[in-house]
Amino acid sequence: MNKSVITIAFAALLLIACTGMAGAHFTMVFPSDSEATVWDVTPEDYIATLGETKTVYMMWGHPYEHILFNMASVPEVSVMKPDGTVLKLDATEITVDGMNEEGELGTFKAYKTSFTVDQSGDSVVFVKYEDEDENLIDYTKAVIHCGEEMWMGWDASVGQQTEIIPYMRPYGMEEGFVFAGKALYDGKVLAGAPVEVEIYHTLDLGKEIVGTAEEMFPYDPPMVFTRLTTSNENGEFVYTLDEPGIWFVGGTMEPETGRNVRGVFIVPVLEEFPPAEASSVSSAASSAELQKAVDEAKAAAEEAKQSAAGTSSTPGFGVILAAAGILGALFLAIRRK
Numbered sequence: 001m002n003k004s005v006i007t008i009a010f011a012a013l014l015l016i017a018c019t020g021m022a023g024a025h026f027t028m029v030f031p032s033d034s035e036a037t038v039w040d041v042t043p044e045d046y047i048a049t050l051g052e053t054k055t056v057y058m059m060w061g062h063p064y065e066h067i068l069f070n071m072a073s074v075p076e077v078s079v080m081k082p083d084g085t086v087l088k089l090d091a092t093e094i095t096v097d098g099m100n101e102e103g104e105l106g107t108f109k110a111y112k113t114s115f116t117v118d119q120s121g122d123s124v125v126f127v128k129y130e131d132e133d134e135n136l137i138d139y140t141k142a143v144i145h146c147g148e149e150m151w152m153g154w155d156a157s158v159g160q161q162t163e164i165i166p167y168m169r170p171y172g173m174e175e176g177f178v179f180a181g182k183a184l185y186d187g188k189v190l191a192g193a194p195v196e197v198e199i200y201h202t203l204d205l206g207k208e209i210v211g212t213a214e215e216m217f218p219y220d221p222p223m224v225f226t227r228l229t230t231s232n233e234n235g236e237f238v239y240t241l242d243e244p245g246i247w248f249v250g251g252t253m254e255p256e257t258g259r260n261v262r263g264v265f266i267v268p269v270l271e272e273f274p275p276a277e278a279s280s281v282s283s284a285a286s287s288a289e290l291q292k293a294v295d296e297a298k299a300a301a302e303e304a305k306q307s308a309a310g311t312s313s314t315p316g317f318g319v320i321l322a323a324a325g326i327l328g329a330l331f332l333a334i335r336r337k
Helices: 005-009 035-040 205-218 276-309 317-336
Strands: 027-033 053-062 068-070 076-080 087-089 092-099 103-116 121-131 136-146 162-166 175-187 194-199 229-230 236-241 245-253 260-269
Touching: 005 245, 027 121, 027 136, 027 245, 035 053, 035 092, 053 092, 053 121, 068 092, 076 103, 087 103, 136 162, 162 245, 175 245, 175 260, 194 236, 229 236, 236 245
Parallel strands: 136 260, 162 260
Antiparallel strands: 027 053, 053 068, 053 103, 076 087, 076 121, 092 103, 121 136, 162 175, 175 236, 194 229, 194 245, 245 260
16 A cells, blocks of 8 residues: 555544644663664664573653753663563663754763563563653653564553553554554553654754754744644553654653653654565566466467357357456466565
């Protein structure tokens, strides 16, 4: 199906609202082999092999613009294993390179932790981070998947004060897929809550795309940085993740007094599958096969017609044979797409 058609169809499901706020702060939870490669995070980094030691890095900033801030407190980190066992992890302070709000390069306080993936299935890394300046308590979840068809644990509740429960398995998601879930506060439905949706960019891409947004939408560039929807009366929400990359989806409890409490779920999104080039090749091959089959059917029909000319064969048999051949060719071509 044409990708634009899919996008239009999904658009009817969206509850989109505009926002005047700047790009949102998020706790970025990125698995990586080293601090040097942490910013090159891909969906494959959220996949593990059995027995692998996974190192997870935690940074604080604006994913879309690739703007960083020093983490103001030590994050609390744990992992829930596929069997439900919860292991508390130690966070070690580190520094990472990045850019501040003024566009200046520097180093920023961040944290990392490690754990061994000793069970097949889905391990949920969950982080609590408090930032007084932002008046926010941030609860973030990221799923580390291990094992072929071991699809269990990704929708587990880990008991965060504000928590996103995904309805869609967060791996194997392609660009253009719809992501839906439920926001909870103290285990109860969080209705009418703002749900922020933002994708991560590398530093160079962040600079480029922000510059483009400022040129195209001078009246309100951040409206395309942080997308916004609202949870319904059941705490549910839905949004189309239309680009490959690492997405942040966060629902916030906004009390009358005290700090806001947000639950965030990280969704790694793959490029379209099969790739567009492969689809084009497949379509071309199918067209060639169809034409060949049609030509063969026509030849068979002509041969049958000539043969019937000197016999008492049923009139129109050649036409029927040709039609059958063409229908068969169409069936085979459709099956191969």
